[in-house]
Every structure is written in structure tokens, then in C-alpha cells.
Amino acid sequence: MTVQITPAELEIMKIIWDRPGLGASEIAGALVDQQDWTIKTIKTLLTRLVEKGALATTSEGRRYLYTPKIARKAYQKTAAGQLVDRLFNGRAAPLVAQLADARGLTDEDIAELEALLGTLKS
């Protein structure tokens, strides 16, 4: 059972992945443009993420600073793996095909994918 991070919690994780070591009110500040949450809501989400083992805390005076306990890349891997397993029979190519069809790939994407395939070919 991988740690399950909900959509709302993920928004918090993204902030902390970008800037580890923030306190609750700074996270609220970073989210203000983006989410319409009160500080209370953010604190609840932070608590839940700590309970789940997704964040670690350090005390600084009477407040907590939050750092990721689950790395962004690790989470990206599980999430991508889950999607591909659940919906694409574990195969990456059809997933990319649907993405390309749904929204197109940027030139940059195409270039990066080519480079990636190059490194993978034995």
C-alpha cells in the first residue's frame, strides 16, 4: 500500500517539493493565488500528510516546518505506474498515443522523447 495522496493534498505537496522547509502560513501564502483555502484547511491537509508519512516536521519555536518524506519523483513514478496499469494494461506507448491525440505533443516533448528512446535502445 503506497501512501495515497489525494488531489487536495497534492497541491500542498507540490509547494513543499518546490520549497522544502516552509511553515503552514508560508504555504498558505504560496497557495493564495491558486487555491481558495483558509489557513485552517491547509493546516488540516498538512496534518493528514504528516500522519500518512508523506511529510516530516521540524519544530522551529512553536511552529512546524514541513519537508517531503516522499520524493516528488517517487510519487510521480507510482502515480504514472498506477495509471498505466489500471488503464493501459501496463503499456506506455498507448498512453502516449492518447495524450498525443488528446492534446498534442510539443516539439520539445517530441525531441525529449526521441532522446529518451535513443538512450533506451540497447
Next chain:
Amino acid sequence: MTVQITPAELEIMKIIWDRPGLGASEIAGALVDQQDWTIKTIKTLLTRLVEKGALATTSEGRRYLYTPKIARKAYQKTAAGQLVDRLFNGRAAPLVAQLADARGLTDEDIAELEALLGTLKS
């Protein structure tokens, strides 16, 4: 707001995408190896999927036959798009990179991806 299909519901959808027009007990039969659900549970999930507009029903005698109202590909596209937006800044290449890193790509995947990239290059 795209129709939200939960993980449990998705298992049902997959059966019906494969074999549209089944009734509840046949779906239960198809799931028996895979899920440990009673017929009651399956019927509840079917009802919810109909309420959500993901399935359509036809009456056959005193039972219902279920067919997809949301196509598999359409759902794959939304789900893939959501993942890529929420976790990869909308970029496909990093998603594939994480997948490759997490579980490797099969030779077939690599070949298909190359073919796909070929068709996309203007």
C-alpha cells in the same frame, strides 16, 4: 466537470468496455476471478455508473443490460491528461521518463513510440 469514475467503478467499466451489453450477473461472473465482491456490491456500482452517465441501460425482460456511454478512449484521454497536468506540468516526456525509469519500456513500447513520433513529426 468530467465524469469522475472511481477505482472500483473502473473495474466494472473495463468489463463493459470489453463486452458491452452484459447484465449484472454476467459482470459478476467476469469479475469473480479478479475482485472479491458480492453481486450486491456490483449492482450498487452499476447503479452509480448509470447515475453518473458513464453507462446506459437497455431493458431485457426484467433485467438491465449495460453499455458504455463514455468510450474507453475518451476516458483514457481525460485520465492521462489529468495526470500529466497535475503532476508533470502538462508535459508528456517527463511522464514517459519516469515510467521508463520505474518499470522499463518493453521493446514493443519503444518501437511503438518511435513509430508514433515518426507520424507526429511534420
Next chain:
DNA sequence: CCCTGTTGACCACATTTGTAGTCGATCTTA
């Protein structure tokens, strides 16, 4: 023709998720 099994309709209930409120302790500022 009666019993049994199956069907959909409706109900139940714990857990998770989204969104916040209360409270006592503490920090800060006038």
C-alpha cells in the same frame, strides 16, 4: 400451483476527503 432464486429499488454504514471551526497556549505589540 407453490417454493425458491433472481432482479432492480432503496437503504445502511464505516471510511476517506474536502472544508472548516473551537480552544488553550503563546507571541507580539501597544
Next chain:
DNA sequence: TAAGATCGACTACAAATGTGGTCAACAGGG
């Protein structure tokens, strides 16, 4: 030094989700 701001702990509560139960109608086997 007293009042307000802020902190974490704890509580609240509706909606969604997972899982299954009840019940009345009906269909089919003996």
C-alpha cells in the same frame, strides 16, 4: 501588562466511496 494574533491539537460535518443488506415483484422448476 493586557489584548489581540497565531500556533498546533482536537473536533465537526457533509459528500464521496467501498461494501453490502432488505424487500417486493416476478420467473421458472418441480
